[in-house]
Amino acid sequence: MFVMGEKLKESGSILFQIVWRNFEINFPTLR
Known part of the structure; x- marks a missing residue:
C-alpha cells in the first residue's frame, strides 16, 4: 500500500x- 502511494505521488x-x-x-498504523 505504501509503495503504491509513493508511486502515485x-x-x-x-x-x-x-x-x-x-x-x-x-x-497512521498503515504507514
Missing part, C-alpha cells in the same frame, strides 16, 4: 496527494 496528482494525506492521518 510521483505522478504529481494533486488530488491524490490530498486524499493520501487524509488517509495517513486517519490510518
Whole structure:
C-alpha cells in the first residue's frame, strides 16, 4: 500500500496527494 502511494505521488496528482494525506492521518498504523 505504501509503495503504491509513493508511486502515485510521483505522478504529481494533486488530488491524490490530498486524499493520501487524509488517509495517513486517519490510518497512521498503515504507514
